[in-house]
Amino acid sequence: MSIPRKFEIAVIGGGPAGIVAALHAAQGGRKVCLIDRKKIPGYPVRCGEAIGLKGFTQSVSLKPGWIKSAIKYMKLVSPCGISVTVPNSYEGYVVDREKMETDMTADAVAAGAEFFPGTSILSIAQINGGYECKGSAGSFSAQCVILAEGIESRLGRSLGWSTNLSLGDVHSCAFARVAHNDIEPEACVFYLGSSHAPGGYVWVFHRGGNTANVGLGVLGSRCKGGMPRELLLKFINERFPGAAVSDLHCAGVPMGKWKKPLVRNGVMLVGDAARMMNCVSGAGIGYALFSGKAAGTVAAQSFIGGACKYERLKTYQKQWASFYGKQQLRSFSLKEVMVTFKDDFLDDVARSITKDPDGKMDILSIFIKAFSKRPLLLLKVIRLLR
């Protein structure tokens, strides 16, 4: 048996949440390791790569080299093809996540974190004075562990978190980079409708020049094996015929409520592993960066005289709950209602909006319009949001 490598804080998972957690834990002066199964940070990208300005400014200073497109507006396309443009609805970017994560990992290493790429952790156990994380390439011990495992969130489960997702709380996704002259510049376009993506939607996010990230998510409970990939190729073929398609990958996106408690003894959950995802927009990078920064900072501050005071770690949950926690729960409630929308209802809403071109065109007005056609639904939403 090999002797575990000893650290004060171990971060498992090197996506945005884990990298930022390791960076801040190391900046706080602790002995930190960042362990990732993947060999290269951020590769392959399993994401639409769109992030709002607010999501960045809270947590990370944006580097100009990461930006592929500055997004100016959103557009929604109803199932029968009526498009509704929402001007000034979005201030954000489509970023090169591989570059972003490579740079942030370099920052974490420069701050003193030790990086272990290509290293899987398969089990975690409480030992005297902390935790032992075991993998096929050796084991690591630490007083405090930050779990940033993403969708699988397996180690958290073995410590008592019920992170397994029901089929109604997951989107099965496929996406690709697409080059075609019909790509709308500086826009995030969403296509709704059960023929595109049952219980979900297709997204087309401009990624500079004539390229875009095109992807879709199907609600798990309406999915059949292989459906997301097939629907994606069908959509690209119909909407962007003859397009150059590359980097086809897939992913699962958690669409449940964030997992309370975020801290158990010396272990913290962050990002997708904590099911921190906006269940309406599918946005998770901003949440991941925020939770990683908060968890890493709090973890470092919880060490007193070389010992981690577990009680102090709970500050992290308070920070998350007061900043994004309620917003995430609201998005979950809205998703529960939105998955009940039928195609003809969505078309009706789109029609009534385009008939009133002078009407207000923000997301709230669209929602009000949608619900004014179904007052009972509005009541349901209000009840859910309380």
Add this chain to the structure above:
Amino acid sequence: MFGTVMIEVNLEKCDECATCIGVCPVDAIMLDKSIAVDRARCVACGNCVAVCPVGALSLQIASDKTTSDAQRKHR
């Protein structure tokens, strides 16, 4: 004749996205070098098969003989 239902993984199709792990109710799936299903834990609920974005997982009905052969091979 009785058979056993088990999950088969097509590693050529698999993109290692781990969505199957997220929806497994009994923690029977692991991703180390590649996706592997622990047949002793698997309850053949089919969640992983349904959500796999690329259709790399399937339920297979194996006769008792085939199952024991497969398990022997697995060991």
